[in-house]
Amino acid sequence: MKSTQALSIVLLSLLLTWAGQVALGYFQVGKLEPVLNEETNLREPPTPSGLAQTGARVFASEGCLECHSLSVRGPSGSADLTRGWGERRSVPRDYLFRESALVGFSRIGPDLSNIGNRIKEPKDLMMHLCNPRNLKPTSTCPPHPWLFEIKLAGPSHDWDSLPLPRKDWKQMIPTYQAKALVAYLQSLNLNYSLPEAPLK
Amino acid sequence: MTFPLPSQSKASNAAVVMITSSAIWGLLAAGLQTLSTIQLLLPILSYLAPLPVLNYGHLAPVVSFLLIYGWITSGLLGVLMILVPRFSGIPFRYGRLLTGGAILWQVGVLCGLTGILGEGGTGIPFLAFLRPVTCIFLVSFLVLGTGITRGLGGSWKSGPLLPRLYLLGALISFPLGLGTAELLLRGGTTPGAVQIIVQLVWASVLQHLWLTPLALVLVFQLIPAMTGRATSSLSLGVLAWITTLGLGGWLSNTLASEGPLPSWLQSAGVVATLLLFVGVLGNGILLQPLLEGKMEEIRRNVALRFMSVGAWSYLAAYGWLAFLALPGVRQTTIFTMTSNTTQTLLIFLFWGSILSGSVYALLPVSRNMGWPSHPALTWHFWFTSVGAAMMVSGYALAGIFQGLALNDAGVPIGTVASYLRPFLVVILIGQILWWVGQMAFSSLLFSSLLKLFPSTAPMAVFPSENAVSTNR
Numbered sequence: 082m083k084s085t086q087a088l089s090i091v092l093l094s095l096l097l098t099w100a101g102q103v104a105l106g107y108f109q110v111g112k113l114e115p116v117l118n119e120e121t122n123l124r125e126p127p128t129p130s131g132l133a134q135t136g137a138r139v140f141a142s143e144g145c146l147e148c149h150s151l152s153v154r155g156p157s158g159s160a161d162l163t164r165g166w167g168e169r170r171s172v173p174r175d176y177l178f179r180e181s182a183l184v185g186f187s188r189i190g191p192d193l194s195n196i197g198n199r200i201k202e203p204k205d206l207m208m209h210l211c212n213p214r215n216l217k218p219t220s221t222c223p224p225h226p227w228l229f230e231i232k233l234a235g236p237s238h239d240w241d242s243l244p245l246p247r248k249d250w251k252q253m254i255p256t257y258q259a260k261a262l263v264a265y266l267q268s269l270n271l272n273y274s275l276p277e278a279p280l281k
Numbered sequence: 282m283t284f285p286l287p288s289q290s291k292a293s294n295a296a297v298v299m300i301t302s303s304a305i306w307g308l309l310a311a312g313l314q315t316l317s318t319i320q321l322l323l324p325i326l327s328y329l330a331p332l333p334v335l336n337y338g339h340l341a342p343v344v345s346f347l348l349i350y351g352w353i354t355s356g357l358l359g360v361l362m363i364l365v366p367r368f369s370g371i372p373f374r375y376g377r378l379l380t381g382g383a384i385l386w387q388v389g390v391l392c393g394l395t396g397i398l399g400e401g402g403t404g405i406p407f408l409a410f411l412r413p414v415t416c417i418f419l420v421s422f423l424v425l426g427t428g429i430t431r432g433l434g435g436s437w438k439s440g441p442l443l444p445r446l447y448l449l450g451a452l453i454s455f456p457l458g459l460g461t462a463e464l465l466l467r468g469g470t471t472p473g474a475v476q477i478i479v480q481l482v483w484a485s486v487l488q489h490l491w492l493t494p495l496a497l498v499l500v501f502q503l504i505p506a507m508t509g510r511a512t513s514s515l516s517l518g519v520l521a522w523i524t525t526l527g528l529g530g531w532l533s534n535t536l537a538s539e540g541p542l543p544s545w546l547q548s549a550g551v552v553a554t555l556l557l558f559v560g561v562l563g564n565g566i567l568l569q570p571l572l573e574g575k576m577e578e579i580r581r582n583v584a585l586r587f588m589s590v591g592a593w594s595y596l597a598a599y600g601w602l603a604f605l606a607l608p609g610v611r612q613t614t615i616f617t618m619t620s621n622t623t624q625t626l627l628i629f630l631f632w633g634s635i636l637s638g639s640v641y642a643l644l645p646v647s648r649n650m651g652w653p654s655h656p657a658l659t660w661h662f663w664f665t666s667v668g669a670a671m672m673v674s675g676y677a678l679a680g681i682f683q684g685l686a687l688n689d690a691g692v693p694i695g696t697v698a699s700y701l702r703p704f705l706v707v708i709l710i711g712q713i714l715w716w717v718g719q720m721a722f723s724s725l726l727f728s729s730l731l732k733l734f735p736s737t738a739p740m741a742v743f744p745s746e747n748a749v750s751t752n753r
Contacts, residue, residue, distance in 0.1 A: 082442065082521060084433070084449075091450045091526060095457060098490070102482050102546060103465070103475065109543050110474040142401025144338020150616050152540035158612040159539070163690035170415030171540045174471035181466075183404045184477055185535050188616040188687060189321070189701075191694045201682055214328070221698050223320070225329035 110173040125273040128178045129265070136265025137181055139258045143225060145193075146185035153194045153271060159180055167195040167271045172224060172278045175271065197270040206263045207243055207255055215245070228259035293647050295425070297730065298357025300640055302387045304723045308352025308634075311716040314344045318712055322705040325523035331710070334398050342402035342409040343394060345624075349407065349487070350418070351390045353632045356493045358386070358425055359640040363647040365432030365448075368441060368502055373428055377464040382424030389417035405466055406484045413534035419456060426452050443518045444458045451525045452575045466519045473685035476540050481533040481550075488627060489529030489557075496635040497525075497564070500592055503642055504571050506579070507585045519568070524560025528553040535606045538615040545680025558603035578655075578723045583658045583741040587638030590666055592632035601626055601677075613688055618701070619680030622673055629715065630670035637722065642742035652727050657721045658741055662716025671711030679704035 130139075140146075153167035161167060171194055176182045200206055205216065211229050213220035230241070233250040238263040241260075242252035257264070273279045317340040318326055333339060334410070362379065366372045373379060393410035402409030432448050462483035466470045471479060501518070505511055510532055512518055534542060534550025572589050579586050602623055641658075645651055650656060679701050686697040728734055 085450055087446055090523060091453050094450075094526040095454060095490075095530070097527065098486065099482060100463060101417075102478055102531065102534075102549075104443075106478040106543060106546060107475050111472045113472075113474060141404025144336065144341060144402060146340050146404050147341040147543070152537070154539040154615075156585075160690035161536075161689050164694075173474035173477075173541050173543065176477065178539055179473035179476075180469075182473035182476035183540060184537070186406070186616060186620060188683075189698060196675075212328075214491075219695050221321075221324040221695070222685075223324065224331050225333075225336075226331050227333045236558070253350065264618075 083199055099111050099228045113143075113174045113177055115177060116174075118273065124277065126175055126177055127268075127273075129268040132264040133268040134180045135182060135259035136263065136268075137179065138226075139262040140265050141183055143183065143228075143262070146187070148187055148189040148222070149191065150185040150188050151192065151194050152184050153192055161192060164191070165199065166192040168198075168280050169271055169274075169278045171271065172275060174275055174277065175216075193266065193269055194268065195271045198272045200266075203263050203267065204244065206266050207259060210255075210259055211243055211245075211253060211260065225259075228256055229253045229263065230256055234279040237246065291364070294376060295383040295428075296359045296362040296644075296647060298380060298383040299355045299362065300644065301353050301726065301730065302390070303356030303359060303636070304719070304726050306347050306355060306390060308402050308719050308723055310344050310347035310352055311712060313340050313347070313626060315709065315712045317341055318705060318709045322702060322709060333401075339398055339401055343397045345407070345705050346393055346397060346402075347390070348411050348628050349492070353492060354445070355386060355390070355626060356636040356640070357492070357499070357632070358429070358645050359383075359450075360499065360636065361429055361432070361495065363643040364499070364502060364639070367646075368434045369446065371434050373431060375428075378424055379428050379686060380610060382421050382428070383425060385417060385421040386425065389414050389421060392417060392508070397623070402469075406480055407487050408462060408466060408480075408483065409582060410464065412467055415459060416629055417424060419459060419557065424563075441502060441505070442515060443522065444498040444520065445510065445526075446522045447494040447497040447501065450522070451491050454486055454490035454494070454639045456493065457552055458595050462486075474541060475708055478543075478546065481536060481542070482530060484533040484536075485530045489532055490526065492627075492632050493529065494525065496591065496595070496632050499635050499639045500535065500568070500588065500595070503639060504568065504585075504588050506591065507582065507588065507642065508571050508575055510571050513570055513698065514567065517557065517563050518567055521560040521563035524557055524563070528557040532557065532602065535602075535611060536620065538611055549723070551608070551611070554606035558599050560612070561596055561599040567672060568592050580640070581743045583738075583743070584638045584641035585664055587634045587641065591631055591634030591638060594626060594634060598626035598631050600621065605656045608661070613684040614680055615684070617680040617687065618676045618682040618704075619684065622680060623670045623678040625676055629665070629672065633669070635666070637665070640726070643731075644726075645740055648730065649731065651739035652725050653734035653736055654725060654736075654743050655738050655743060657725050658743075660721040661718050661725065664721065665716045666713055666718075668713070668715030668718060672708050673710035675704045 115126060116126050152171045153161045155162040156169045156233055208215045210222045210225045213222040226260050232240070232254050236252050240253050245253055259276060318334070318336055319613050322335045327337065352407045393414040396414065397409055403411070429448070461480060466476055501512065509545060518701055531550050531553035535547045535554055537547055572592070579589050604610060605619055605623070682700050683697055686692045686700055729736070
């Protein structure tokens with residue numbers, strides 16, 4: 082085999098690898114458009130807020146993807162829907178407005194694609210981030226106290242402080258990162274219907 | 282083994298920088314990996330000492346980064362810098378430039394390590410570091426890769442062809458893959474749905490078009506040289522090479538089952554994985570006659586021992602990937618620790634064993650040195666091999682149980698996590714054993730380079746029993 086032949090084979094293989102997957106994939110899913118919901122007159126999937134997009138970066142940097150996936154399977158061949166992780170399966174259109182498309186390939190913890198729909202109260206999500214065992218004593222999820230500041234409380238606690246019983250006049254206040262992360266988690270929901278994945 | 286060049290080539294210092302750094306990163310990675318497994322096993326520890334740096338979410342991407350870019354890539358590039366001028370017959374020029382490139386690579390690893398530990402990862406598989414680190418790696422690779430392209434020159438027709446073919450593929454795949462992934466994933470213009478495809482292509486390119494071909498360069502160059510046998514069929518070897526290059530970039534699509542990836546890409550991933558295993562079997566057919574009947578030599582020569590473990594692990598890793606790609610199996614094992622099995626097979630047993638074997642075979646030739654202790658050689662081999670085997674079996678069983686439990690909606694997720702604990706104990710013991718073995722290797726390496734003790738095993742070869750009895 083000549084060196085030029087070998088070089089041609091290598092370049093052709095790489096071209097097929099990238100073009101075959103990324104370019105064809107782009108033509109198939111890269112030009113997807115949001116769908117208009119005629120009942121609510123809203124575009125779906127909804128565009129996440131700027132705070133939620135920042136929260137996605139916090140979500141990635143805290144390594145949540147090491148244990149949680151963001152992709153619901155179903156209805157056949159998996160128990161994701163039965164577990165209540167989503168009301169329908171995830172499809173490419175769900176990731177349309179994600180600045181950084183995070184998927185995750187591990188499930189030591191539950192899937193979080195629909196966590197915003199499952200836990201609606203921001204305070205509950207805050208409590209979980211601060212200490213997951215506050216809500217579920219057997220949780221294996223690690224705590225993230227560095228996302229909170231401990232401050233002295235005044236005559237009354239700040240409106241955004243966590244409802245934790247403390248005897249020392251101190252209160253836990255979420256940092257900007259914690260608020261962004263909670264905004265991101267709240268933006269994760271699959272409670273809208275898409276033509277390719279209607280709600281069950 | 283005979284090599285035509287003088288022992289101290291101009292790349293020697295650069296190679297030593299890469300190999301010694303690789304040993305340090307490997308030790309650090311294994312230590313942090315042990316720590317992260319302890320956290321999985323005993324979650325209460327993260328409540329007792331809640332520090333962001335020691336958080337599992339920070340440690341896991343650091344371990345993956347250090348193993349891939351610090352230990353394996355550094356080490357393989359280091360041994361290639363020793364090997365390449367010897368098989369092409371063209372010596373390196375600009376030794377200082379190469380040493381600078383090698384140091385720059387280590388600066389990149391250090392920046393990536395501190396960045397991920399301090400700020401956290403990016404969540405992108407195999408691209409957990411920030412953009413400046415990519416730039417450092419690309420500049421460093423420009424220097425190191427340009428140097429290593431010398432292996433492609435000279436006697437293309439008369440020299441060994443298969444190592445050159447794999448080297449050519451790897452040297453082009455890495456910079457193109459890293460550059461493209463960086464642009465598409467962090468350029469800010471790629472739609473979210475396409476980013477997922479790019480992430481999977483990049484994961485495939487890094488593992489199957491960069492690290493596997495690099496390891497195969499060493500397999501097809503060193504095993505024939507050590508056994509004194511030539512590969513039996515060049516056509517089969519070329520066919521396996523074309524299969525590897527053509528299909529290697531499609532394998533990670535099997536990581537997505539349904540979900541956000543177009544279904545045709547998932548099917549293509551399954552077909553590519555199964556077909557690639559046929560190509561890997563082709564390479565197995567070439568390697569089997571090289572090692573057949575050589576048990577005594579494998580037993581005596583630690584380098585050959587590691588190389589043969591690496592060669593058979595290559596078959597096992599791609600066989601395991603093919604098994605996981607089977608439709609019924611994939612639905613059960615996706616999102617489970619079976620992917621850690623694949624990673625352990627590839628990193629610790631395939632690439633890692635080839636790296637260790639190559640260091641034992643090549644460093645004495647390059648530095649005119651020997652290894653100071655026979656028992657330490659044995660400890661390195663047995664501790665790392667048994668440790669890695671325990672990790673592989675632990676992850677495999679854990680993953681299968683985890684998959685079966687995850688697919689049964691009646692089993693709460695907390696219970697699924699508790700199922701993993703017995704296997705995590707086995708994995709933890711394996712990781713500790715591996716760390717001890719790597720410690721033995723690092724002690725050997727540094728004491729040899731610093732010439733602290735007299736050499737007793739010049740080429741990592743044990744004296745034959747006959748020779749020992751004669752001496753007695």
